[in-house]
Amino acid sequence: MRFRLLGPLEVHPQVPSAAKQRTILARLLMDAGRMVSTDSLIEELWGAGVPRTARSTLQVYVSQLRKTLAVGGATALLTRAFGYQLDPGAGELDLHCFQELSAAGDRSYTAGAYEKAAGELTRALALWRGPALADVPQGTYLRGAVDRLELLHLDVQEQRISADIWLGRHRQVIPELTALARAHPLRESLHAHLIVALYRAQQTSEALARYAALCTQLADELGADPGPALRELHLRIVRSAEVRHVEECLTPHSDPIGITVLRGADPAPLPTAPVGHLPRMPKVFVGRGKELAEAEAVLRDRRPGILVVTGGPGVGTSTAAAELAHRTAGAFPDGLVFLSLRSPDGGHMTTGRILALLLRKFAPERAGRYAVPELDVQEMADLLATVLEGRRVLLVLDDVHHEAQVRPLTVTDATLLLTTRRRALALEGAVCVPLGPLTPDDSVALLSGAAGGGADAVRQDPETAGAIAAYCEHLPLALRAAAAWFGAHPSWPARVLLTRLRDPATRLDALAVGDLDIRARLTAAADELPSHVRRAFGLLSLAPSGGFEAWAAAALLNEPTPHRAGEPTPPPEPAPEPAWGDDAAPGTVVRGKPAPHAVRGEALETLFQTRLLDARTVPDGPVRYRMNGLTGAVATELLAHEDPDGTRTRAAVERLSAAYTAHAWRAMRLLLPSRRPAHPSAAVPAQPGFASAAAALHWFREECDALADLTGRAHEAGLWTWTGALAESLVGYCEAGFLWKTWSRVSVLALDAARHARDPRAEAIALCSRGSLAWQRGQADLAAARFDLAYRRARQASHRHSEVLALIGLADTEYGWGHFLSARHLYSKALALSHTENHQHSTCDALRGLVLAEAAEGHLPAALKALSTCAGIARAAGDRRWSCFLERLAHWLTTDFRSGGPIEVRPGVWHVPAHSG
Numbered sequence: 001m002r003f004r005l006l007g008p009l010e011v012h013p014q015v016p017s018a019a020k021q022r023t024i025l026a027r028l029l030m031d032a033g034r035m036v037s038t039d040s041l042i043e044e045l046w047g048a049g050v051p052r053t054a055r056s057t058l059q060v061y062v063s064q065l066r067k068t069l070a071v072g073g074a075t076a077l078l079t080r081a082f083g084y085q086l087d088p089g090a091g092e093l094d095l096h097c098f099q100e101l102s103a104a105g106d107r108s109y110t111a112g113a114y115e116k117a118a119g120e121l122t123r124a125l126a127l128w129r130g131p132a133l134a135d136v137p138q139g140t141y142l143r144g145a146v147d148r149l150e151l152l153h154l155d156v157q158e159q160r161i162s163a164d165i166w167l168g169r170h171r172q173v174i175p176e177l178t179a180l181a182r183a184h185p186l187r188e189s190l191h192a193h194l195i196v197a198l199y200r201a202q203q204t205s206e207a208l209a210r211y212a213a214l215c216t217q218l219a220d221e222l223g224a225d226p227g228p229a230l231r232e233l234h235l236r237i238v239r240s241a242e243v244r245h246v247e248e249c250l251t252p253h254s255d256p257i258g259i260t261v262l263r264g265a266d267p268a269p270l271p272t273a274p275v276g277h278l279p280r281m282p283k284v285f286v287g288r289g290k291e292l293a294e295a296e297a298v299l300r301d302r303r304p305g306i307l308v309v310t311g312g313p314g315v316g317t318s319t320a321a322a323e324l325a326h327r328t329a330g331a332f333p334d335g336l337v338f339l340s341l342r343s344p345d346g347g348h349m350t351t352g353r354i355l356a357l358l359l360r361k362f363a364p365e366r367a368g369r370y371a372v373p374e375l376d377v378q379e380m381a382d383l384l385a386t387v388l389e390g391r392r393v394l395l396v397l398d399d400v401h402h403e404a405q406v407r408p409l410t411v412t413d414a415t416l417l418l419t420t421r422r423r424a425l426a427l428e429g430a431v432c433v434p435l436g437p438l439t440p441d442d443s444v445a446l447l448s449g450a451a452g453g454g455a456d457a458v459r460q461d462p463e464t465a466g467a468i469a470a471y472c473e474h475l476p477l478a479l480r481a482a483a484a485w486f487g488a489h490p491s492w493p494a495r496v497l498l499t500r501l502r503d504p505a506t507r508l509d510a511l512a513v514g515d516l517d518i519r520a521r522l523t524a525a526a527d528e529l530p531s532h533v534r535r536a537f538g539l540l541s542l543a544p545s546g547g548f549e550a551w552a553a554a555a556l557l558n559e560p561t562p563h564r565a566g567e568p569t570p571p572p573e574p575a576p577e578p579a580w581g582d583d584a585a586p587g588t589v590v591r592g593k594p595a596p597h598a599v600r601g602e603a604l605e606t607l608f609q610t611r612l613l614d615a616r617t618v619p620d621g622p623v624r625y626r627m628n629g630l631t632g633a634v635a636t637e638l639l640a641h642e643d644p645d646g647t648r649t650r651a652a653v654e655r656l657s658a659a660y661t662a663h664a665w666r667a668m669r670l671l672l673p674s675r676r677p678a679h680p681s682a683a684v685p686a687q688p689g690f691a692s693a694a695a696a697l698h699w700f701r702e703e704c705d706a707l708a709d710l711t712g713r714a715h716e717a718g719l720w721t722w723t724g725a726l727a728e729s730l731v732g733y734c735e736a737g738f739l740w741k742t743w744s745r746v747s748v749l750a751l752d753a754a755r756h757a758r759d760p761r762a763e764a765i766a767l768c769s770r771g772s773l774a775w776q777r778g779q780a781d782l783a784a785a786r787f788d789l790a791y792r793r794a795r796q797a798s799h800r801h802s803e804v805l806a807l808i809g810l811a812d813t814e815y816g817w818g819h820f821l822s823a824r825h826l827y828s829k830a831l832a833l834s835h836t837e838n839h840q841h842s843t844c845d846a847l848r849g850l851v852l853a854e855a856a857e858g859h860l861p862a863a864l865k866a867l868s869t870c871a872g873i874a875r876a877a878g879d880r881r882w883s884c885f886l887e888r889l890a891h892w893l894t895t896d897f898r899s900g901g902p903i904e905v906r907p908g909v910w911h912v913p914a915h916s917g
Contacts, residue, residue, distance in 0.1 A: 003029055004094045006149070007129025009136050014071045019137050020045055021065045024058075026136045028077070028086035030145045032093055035637060037083040039506040044139035048492075080640060082505035095149075098127045102156045105163075106343070110353070114163040121160035128153060140488070144514055154184070161193055165245055170200040181210075185217060192230055192246040199237050200244075207237060279322050279338055282480075284449035287442035288320055288435065292327070295320075295433045299328045299394070299415060306416045308400075308425050311435035312611030313521040314477035314630075317419040318398050320435060324417060325396050332415065334391040337361060340398045341405060348401040351408060355380035358395070358409075362387050381408035388412045401528075403427055421525060423609050437474035444469055446479045447486075454486025457494050464494040471501035472511065473628045477518050484513035508633050522634040525610060536603035537612060538639030539652050540627060542713065544706030547616075547626040553604055555659035556652045624702075650717045657714045657722035660707055664729035667696035672732050673877045675841040677725070678765045678801045693880070700733045704742065711746045715753055723753035724762045731769050735776070736881070736908065743773050761797035764790045768805040775812055776909060784813040804833045804842045811849050815856070816911060824853035840877050844870050845906075848889070852905060855893060863893055881907055 004010040009022055016022050027044050028036055042054045051057065062084060066077050076087040091097060101124035108117035132149045133142065157180070161173050177194040184190055191214050198207035211226075211234050218224050225231070232249040236242075243249070298307050309324070311317040322338065329336055339357065341349045359380060393414040400406055400420040409416060410427055418425065424432050438446065444465050448458040458465045472478035485497055500510040508519040526537055539556045553559075604625065607613040612635075614626045627635060643649050668675055670693040690696040711726040727750035734743035747769040754762035767790030774783035787809035794803035811826035827849035834842040847870035854863035867890055874882040885907040892903065905911045 002092050002094075003088055004129070005029055006094050006098060006127050006132055006153075008134050011069070014068055016065055016068045018061075018064070020061050021068065022136045023139070023142070024061055024065055025086075026133050026138075026142055028084060029088070029093060029095070030142065032086055032088055032096070035080045035083045035085045035640065037505050037509050039083075039500070039503070040141065040509045041083065044141050047139055078644070094127045098124050098156075101127075102152075105156070105159065109159060109163055110343070114166040118160055118163040118167065121156055121163065124156055125153070125160065148514070154180075158190060158193070162245070162247075165193060165197060165200075168200075170197040173197050174201060186221070188214075188227055188230055189246075192233060192249075195230075195233060195237070196243055196246050204237065208234075211237075281322055281326060282319065282450070284446060285319065285323060286445045286449065287438045288316075288323075291433050291435060292320065292324060295324055296327055298431050298433075299324065299417065300331050304413050304415045306410060306418065306427055306430040308427070308430050308432045309417070309419045309435060310421070310423055310432055310611075311419075312421060312475075313525045314475040314518050315435050315437065316476035317421075317435055319476065321396050321398060321417055321419045325394060328394065332392050332394040335362070335393040336396070337393070338396040338398065341401065342399045348399075348405065351405055352377050352380065354397075354405065355384055355408065359384055359387070377408065381411070384409070385412045388414050400425065421611055423611065438476060438479070440466060440469060440474065443472065443474045443479055446476060447472075447483050450480050450483035450487075452483070452487035453490035454483070454488075454492075457486055457490070457492065458483075461494045464498050468494065468498050468501060471498070471507065471629065472518075473630050475518065475630065477516060477521060478511050478630060481511040481513045481516035481518060484516050485510065488513065504633055504636070508630070508637075511630070518630055519634060519637075522612075522631055523638075525612060526634060526638060529606065529610070529612075533603050533606045534638065535642065537607060537635050538642055539648070540607070540613070541632050541635035541639055542649065542652055542656065543625075543627065544703070544709055545627070545629070545632060546705050546709075547624040547702075548706065549622050549624055550604065551663070552656060552659060553625065555655045557603060558652070558655060646717075650719070653710075653713055653717045654719055654722060657710060657719060657726055660703070660710055661722070661725045661729050663699070663703070664707060664726075666690060667699045668729070668732050670696040671700070671736075672841065672881060673879045675732055676801075676839060677728055678761075678799070678805070704730065704733060704739070708742050708746055711749050715749045718756075720753040720757035720759070721762070724750040724759075724766060727769065728765060731772075735772065738776070738908075740773060740777065743769070747773060759797075760793040761799040761802065764793035764797060764799055764802035764806065767793060768802055768809060771806070771809045775809060775816075780813050780816050784810065787813065800833055800836065801839060801842070804830045804839065804846070807833070808842070808845050808849060811846075811853075812905070815849065815852060815905070820853050820856040824850065824857070827853055840873055841879075844873050844877075844879075844882055847873070848886075848906065851889060851893070852903070860893065864890075867893065 002010075002012040003025075005026065009015065009026060011025070016025055023045060024041060027041060038055065038058065041058055042050055045058070045061075046054060062077070062079075069077055076089070078085045078087065088096070101120050105117045105120035105124060108114075108120060132146045132153075136142070138146065161177060164173050174194070174197050177190060177197060181187070181190045181194050191210060195207045195210050198204075198210065211230070214230075215226060218226060226234075229246070229249050233243065233246060236249065295307055295309065298305060307324075309317050309321050311320075325336060325338065337358065339354065341354065343349065355377060362384070389412075391413060394417060395409065395414045396417045396419075397406055397409075398419050400418045400422075403425050406416065406418060407427065418430075423434070424430075437443075444458070444462065447465055447469055448455050451458050468482055469479060472482055482497060482501075486492075486494075489496070497510060500506045511518045512520070526534060529537060536553075536557050540553060542556055543552055604613065608615055608625070612627070612631055614628065615623050616626075617623050639649060665677060667690055670690055690699065707726060707730050711723055711730070714722045714726060727746035730746055731743065733739070734746075747766055751763065751766035751770060754760075754766050767786050771783045771786035771790060774780075774786060787806045790802060791806035791810065794800075794806055807826050807830035811823045811830065814820075814823035814826060827846050831843065831846035831850065834846055847866050850866040851863045851870065854860075854866060867886060871883065871886045871890070874886060885904065888904060902910045
């Protein structure tokens with residue numbers, strides 16, 4: 001099967017005839033090999049007028065499209081959890097072929113192999129049969145994608161022409177250039193190529209006339225003059241100087257070099273350096289005041305010096321570097337050069353290529369000698385050092401991948417301003433200034449300022465704007481994409497975008513507007529990882545979103561734990577919480593301050609250094625890692641792509657569930673030593689693993705939300721046993737802390753899991769938990785019904801532990817209703833069963849109830865006897881919480897039990913008798 005997008009849509013052997021199917025197919029092919037969300041397809045098909053039946057209608061269209069594609073054999077149209085994915089084979093999609101050929105031509109051109117480049121670019125252009133998707137109805141995304149393709153087509157066409165000019169084919173390209181210049185009258189590079197071709201073809205008068213016409217047009221329409229490069233070209237023609245190519249005039253261009261260096265009108269011999277023109281700054285630039293002030297002081301005071309601006313994908317290091325260069329331009333009168341070290345195909349520029357480009361700019365009369373980057377690197381480095389000796393030059397090198405790329409430049413007299421995604425570069429004397437996310441206020445200011453016609457929607461609803469900024473993780477790239485969305489939908493309320501951002505399935509799609517695409521930036525960073533680290537990156541998307549420690553990562557990645565087998569990372573005593581960010585980053589030096597801890601594990605280290613993981617520490621405590629929401633969404637997509645059947649995902653969630661359950665019961669052993677799990681999967685560890693009860697309590701405070709979220713994830717994965725075990729591990733903490741919302745959430749999941757598994761024992765445990773929650777909330781009737789059903793399920797499963805819990809729960813409801821005799825009977829029955837099972841916590845609980853029931857009936861000696869036995873068990877178990885409660889209960893028995901006032905019936909739980917005022 002073959003697909004052709006570059007022209008009218010064609011599919012061999014059979015093309016869909018229905019318009020909607022063609023739109024769906026085109027949308028899927030534009031992102032071939034990647035999942036396209038259902039919401040994205042719906043928006044493409046219907047725009048703002050989405051019908052109520054959109055999802056079911058889309059399913060019908062996809063089913064029909066799949067049948068059409070199946071005519072050519074096995075279909076590559078796949079259904080994913082949140083959308084669909086089309087995976088054409090190698091060579092089956094003309095767009096991929098075009099991209100591969102144009103990238104190959106681009107590399108050949110960069111290397112100076114112009115004949116080879118012209119051939120490859122010609123073959124790429126031959127794939128075009130007319131305007132892309134000319135016969136396909138297009139929504140917002142496809143219109144933007146087609147516009148980008150047409151621009152790419154023009155870029156490739158111009159690069160092929162440029163190669164032909166280098167090869168001396170001036171006359172052959174004049175007709176084509178004339179037509180292109182007419183179609184794109186304000187594209188100066190086309191006019192520059194045409195003027196050079198005319199001049200080299202001995203048509204000097206026509207070349208000068210073209211220049212004059214362009215000057216007039218630019219003045220009339222833009223009120224501007226031609227750029228310095230065109231003026232330089234004009235001057236050379238007037239002087240009848242030799243001009244082989246416009247690049248010799250140092251014209252700003254969009255070729256794969258990715259460099260912006262302009263030269264003044266008068267040609268100057270070595271050693272005068274060029275005057276550089278930096279990239280244009282965005283109209284709205286907010287925040288970064290402290291970081292830029294510090295960086296500016298370094299650039300002005302340490303010449304020559306090395307300043308490294310670090311930051312993760314989308315944080316705006318390139319923009320910040322350009323802003324710094326603009327601010328300090330006066331301190332570098334001998335030259336400014338901004339050089340991107342990343343090629344359009346995502347590759348990294350070699351050291352030889354960097355040196356060759358700089359020599360071509362600073363020593364243009366020797367440009368031919370340095371056209372090939374494979375020349376001796378040391379020779380070029382020595383010559384560049386000679387050229388820059390004694391000069392005040394700023395070299396802005398954007399997106400440094402590793403130190404070796406730029407190390408030869410550190411011995412020159414140039415000041416280096418470097419940007420990198422890594423947390424630091426090992427360059428002697430370098431000063432590192434990290435950039436993190438913007439502050440919430442600056443984020444909203446950027447969102448409003450960059451929204452254009454949609455700024456009113458942002459200003460009118462500041463609360464929603466703040467929420468949008470938070471979902472953007474306060475990253476400038478994501479915020480600019482959100483602002484572009486407002487600009488494209490000026491009359492739409494902000495809550496529409498917020499709804500899309502709240503849904504993990506549409507969040508990344510909502511933040512992809514043209515080349516403002518946070519997914520693309522993060523995916524590019526992930527693509528550079530070693531394969532085993534990429535796999536780890538995907539699996540870590542399953543980790544708790546609020547943060548996790550190394551032992552949790554080890555469980556997910558199926559690696560040995562960082563400490564002794566079976567032992568957790570000892571959590572610290574409660575300590576002040578630092579914010580997430582670079583100042584606490586372990587293993588790095590930020591402005592001379594070492595962080596206290598090193599990162600454990602190769603994968604974690606790599607992901608931390610490449611800023612795909614954040615980290616924080618507390619004094620004498622463990623490192624905690626966190627993946628922000630946008631990075632996590634990309635990692636989730638990567639995992640779905642690499643694990644389509646979910647086998648690895650399910651196994652990882654199971655390992656993580658086991659680790660968290662074990663850690664929770666370790667903590668519970670110190671907080672409630674007499675408590676034991678009812679689930680067989682949650683065996684009580686032999687060693688506590690925590691330094692103190694305070695440390696165990698701190699662990700629960702840190703991990704409570706993680707345990708609840710993991711319970712939901714285990715339920716989603718169909719891990720019914722672990723769903724119940726995780727939920728049970730949280731009950732003690734939720735009960736003590738009155739965390740009713742979390743308790744309700746996990747107990748509902750546990751009950752549903754038990755019923756899915758048809759496990760009466762697990763159902764009894766979950767029903768007891770649900771009954772205790774209802775009892776604490778004062779919902780006695782509901783509690784009694786749940787405990788009654790729990791008792792029947794426990795009897796069915798012959799599970800004494802949950803049978804005892806159900807009996808105690810029923811007794812508590814009877815006591816609350818004032819049925820003290822019935823309550824005493826149920827407490828006694830539970831006590832007898834608990835003795836046979838040797839469950840200390842259940843025995844204490846049953847005795848606690850007997851104390852209350854005997855006292856209520858006026859049997860004080862029996863109550864005191866039961867209390868004494870209960871206190872002895874609590875002391876023997878080392879359960880301080882229950883011991884303190886029983887002391888309070890003893891005081892009540894001996895002083896106030898006949899007063900009729902409120903009674904503490906469990907630790908921290910009070911009962912108000914119906915007759916009390």
